[in-house]
Amino acid sequence: MASSPISLLFLLLLSLLPFLPIFSASNITPSSSLSTNGDNSSWISPSGDFAFGFYQLNNTNTFLLAICYPTDTILPTQILRLGGMLCSKFSETNYSKGRFELHFTNGGDLELNLVAWPSDKLYAPYYSSRKANSNSSQSGFQLVFNQSADIYIVKVNGGAVPLS
Structure with missing residues (x-):
């Protein structure tokens, strides 16, 4: 059985529940949005350690929606x-x-x-x-x-x- 795009999006959003306190602690309002162009391509956590947003791959029209972490490193608790x-x-x-x-x-x-x-x-x-x-x-x-x-x-x- 193939998963629908809506189901996959729901699972992605569900996986972000632990990060809601981070988002709510910053200046992100319910009407905030992200886009693949312009200055609002990511949301930065209040600590500056994490970012959630779109990242362009190899200067193409392909974007990665990701939560990024301080450098390329092993993560705490990993x-x-x-x-x-x-x-x-x-x-x-x-x-x-x-x-x-x-x-x-x-x-x-x-x-x-x-x-x-x-x-x-x-x-x-x-x-x-x-x-x-x-x-x-x-x-x-x-x-x-x-x-x-x-x-x-x-x-x-x-x-x-x-x-x-």
Whole structure:
């Protein structure tokens, strides 16, 4: 069964309910609107940390409706599991894969790599946590960025290792 555009829009709006206090705390009124052209293409949260609006893709007539967050970064309360990867965007207005990749390797290391463009070849890690361990219980299995802004690797045995 195919979803109708109205159903998808309803689900999108429903997913924004947690952000209503942010919107109501600013100068956004019930008659406010967003458009893909002009100065009202996004609404900024009172803290300036989040924006909700339209973002043009690759200088085309294609727009992305999104909630954006402070930089290209792992978000608070986000967990990156073994084998997971985050990648930077290509440029300020091009959201395709960029030149940096953050990998949480299957061995339990966190590595930041520069990507050769246009070949997509990974250079040797620019940074490595060097937390892999041959003893599987001592090896990392997830990277956590908690609400207190601590970033650490959780080991299989439950221990936590701060990044240094």
